[in-house]
Amino acid sequence: MNNNVFFxxxxxxxxxxxxVLIVGAFYIFKIFDKTxxxxxxxxxxSNIEYINNITNNLANLINKKTDMQLVNSLKIxxxxxxxxxxxxxxxxxxxxxxxxxxxxxxxxxxxxFLLDGAKxxxxxxxxxxxxxxxxxxxxxxxxxxxxxxxxxxIKSLWLxxxxxxxxxxxxxxxxxxxxxxxEYNYMxxxxxxxxxxxxxxxxxxxxxxxxxxxxxxxxxxxxxxxxKQAKEIQNFNITLQKxxxxxxxxxxEKDKQILEQSRLAQMGEMIGMIAHQWxxxxxxxxxxxxxxxxxxxxxxxxxxxxxxxxDKIGELTQHLxxxxxxxxxxxxxxxxxxxxxxxxxxISTLDIVGVSVQNKNITIITxxxxxxxxxxxxxxxxxxxxxxxxxxxxxxxxKKIKNAFIKIEAVENRLIVRDNGGGIPEDIIQKIFNxxxxxxxxxxxxxxxxxxxxxxxxHCGGTISVTNDAEGAVFCVVLPST
Amino acid sequence: xxxxxxxxxxxxSLYADVYTQKLYETVLGSIFKExxxxxxxxxxxxxxxxxxxxxxxxxxxxxxxxxVIGNDTSLEQRCKNIPIFATTHRNYMRILNAFGAFxxxxxxPQIHFREGELKMFHLHLSHDLQRFIDE
Ligand SMILES: Nc1ncnc2c1ncn2[C@@H]1O[C@H](COP(=O)(O)OP(=O)(O)OP(=O)(O)O)[C@@H](O)[C@H]1O
Ligand SMILES: [Mg+2]
Numbered sequence: 112m113n114n115n116v117f118f119x120x121x122x123x124x125x126x127x128x129x130x131v132l133i134v135g136a137f138y139i140f141k142i143f144d145k146t147x148x149x150x151x152x153x154x155x156x157s158n159i160e161y162i163n164n165i166t167n168n169l170a171n172l173i174n175k176k177t178d179m180q181l182v183n184s185l186k187i188x189x190x191x192x193x194x195x196x197x198x199x200x201x202x203x204x205x206x207x208x209x210x211x212x213x214x215x216x217x218x219x220x221x222x223x224f225l226l227d228g229a230k231x232x233x234x235x236x237x238x239x240x241x242x243x244x245x246x247x248x249x250x251x252x253x254x255x256x257x258x259x260x261x262x263x264x265i266k267s268l269w270l271x272x273x274x275x276x277x278x279x280x281x282x283x284x285x286x287x288x289x290x291x292x293x294e295y296n297y298m299x300x301x302x303x304x305x306x307x308x309x310x311x312x313x314x315x316x317x318x319x320x321x322x323x324x325x326x327x328x329x330x331x332x333x334x335x336x337x338x339k340q341a342k343e344i345q346n347f348n349i350t351l352q353k354x355x356x357x358x359x360x361x362x363x364e365k366d367k368q369i370l371e372q373s374r375l376a377q378m379g380e381m382i383g384m385i386a387h388q389w390x391x392x393x394x395x396x397x398x399x400x401x402x403x404x405x406x407x408x409x410x411x412x413x414x415x416x417x418x419x420x421x422d423k424i425g426e427l428t429q430h431l432x433x434x435x436x437x438x439x440x441x442x443x444x445x446x447x448x449x450x451x452x453x454x455x456x457x458i459s460t461l462d463i464v465g466v467s468v469q470n471k472n473i474t475i476i477t478x479x480x481x482x483x484x485x486x487x488x489x490x491x492x493x494x495x496x497x498x499x500x501x502x503x504x505x506x507x508x509x510k511k512i513k514n515a516f517i518k519i520e521a522v523e524n525r526l527i528v529r530d531n532g533g534g535i536p537e538d539i540i541q542k543i544f545n546x547x548x549x550x551x552x553x554x555x556x557x558x559x560x561x562x563x564x565x566x567x568x569x570h571c572g573g574t575i576s577v578t579n580d581a582e583g584a585v586f587c588v589v590l591p592s593t
Numbered sequence: 594x595x596x597x598x599x600x601x602x603x604x605x606s607l608y609a610d611v612y613t614q615k616l617y618e619t620v621l622g623s624i625f626k627e628x629x630x631x632x633x634x635x636x637x638x639x640x641x642x643x644x645x646x647x648x649x650x651x652x653x654x655x656x657x658x659x660x661v662i663g664n665d666t667s668l669e670q671r672c673k674n675i676p677i678f679a680t681t682h683r684n685y686m687r688i689l690n691a692f693g694a695f696x697x698x699x700x701x702p703q704i705h706f707r708e709g710e711l712k713m714f715h716l717h718l719s720h721d722l723q724r725f726i727d728e
Contacts, residue, residue: 209699219728234698238682239727241703269700289699 166274199228506532534579636663
């Protein structure tokens, strides 16, 4: 916006400047034109005045010195001729190149020289002379008035001034001065060049003006387009933000759903585990009840053994109730962080899952070398460990590995779960943490590892990673040690 | 600017030469009908005539139909039998068998013909040139 104001300002300044320049240039040109023509006129005028004076004096001199008719006086006296020619020669300069006196030959339109002020290339007395513009010369004879005219001989521009010598009211000769207009010409050319330059300058200005106008026009269009685009982008951004927000909310809900799903799935498995845990004590209770029943029928039920059996049944039922408590605890949603060591985590998880794993002929090896106390979401981490153990159990069972084992190690803040199930194929190892990724066709939801990753990384601020070693997969959970 | 002026001068001086050459071509070309006109020339005129294709400039008067005599005065004796065209007023006056002349006077080209000599050599002037015959 600021930029725009600046731009507008500068645009108007340029605009006004150029207009002022153009008007100024036109004005200067007009003045210049007038001045140059004035200069030309005045220079010419002053020169003519000067020549006029000279020729007046010369005519007077000639009239004074020749008492008879001019030609006759000159014919008679060579001395007179020479002295008059000297007088003429006095006015000869570079500019007034030729000064001479001619006479018209009677009955023809030809002239002949009477006097010549030149030293070199001198014309002879009475030598025939053919001038240019002969009409002008004849006119002087008619009007008895001085005249001048410009003419261009092949070399340069000349002005010829003709002054009649009048005796007894008759023109007896003409004093002619050829006046070089070269300087004048030079000036004229210079002025012409100058006016030409001004014209060029003016057209240049006009050109600049037009270019500026075009530029401004284009730029305005560009700015307009830019603004439009910016607006569109802004609108787009707003809708995009809305969409993103919506998507985020959706995603969160989805995540919640996924976690819920996964938990439900785990619960299903739990029931299986509970069944495992309970089978042995229930068998024992049943055995005890049968023993009591038999002894009662055979009448061998002595108080001592009855008490023993009843105690055993009590113990067993307590065991059952403890198991139930354990499962309940497992699924309790504790929203607060609790203190925990890896040792406690592993023991409480194995309490639940241990029996069912061992029933499948899988050895569980634990090696806990860590006594760091973490303050974290214990129940959720139990679910993570449970997932890892269950996955190992699944692969070991599926591949019917002999001497199958699951090894749980803890070193400092690392918890490592490894098995000898042969590992994860390299082409899927990148995807196993994705939701719904599963190779298990029957009972796999593909949520176990996704949920584990969510818990470890998003809730507990740790990391979970997987590699393969020589025997099988190695999962490594790292929790931040506070 | 100076350069322009120089160029103008150069052009004009070139033009002056061309003018002179053209003039010789029209004047002599209208009087003498053969082509090329075998001409004996001396002085600066020689170069001017040599530039023109109309003339065949030779070294002596024997084979020439016309002699164009420049500033030189000693040669006219050998060329008594052919018409002579002078290029200065002085020579025009001095050389008796000169039938005509061309020279510059006060920056103006001057052309002259003498009736007697023209007749003597049986030369005919075109109508345009007749006004240059001296009385
Ligand atoms: N220890 C392991 N050894 C070999 N492959 C494994 C191991 N752990 C996981 N996988 C592979 O990773 C995939 C994803 O595991 P995840 O726990 O996310 O889902 P799932 O076990 O298939 O399904 P669910 O956990 O719901 O039963 C498994 O299908 C399996 O192919
Ligand atoms: Mg799993």
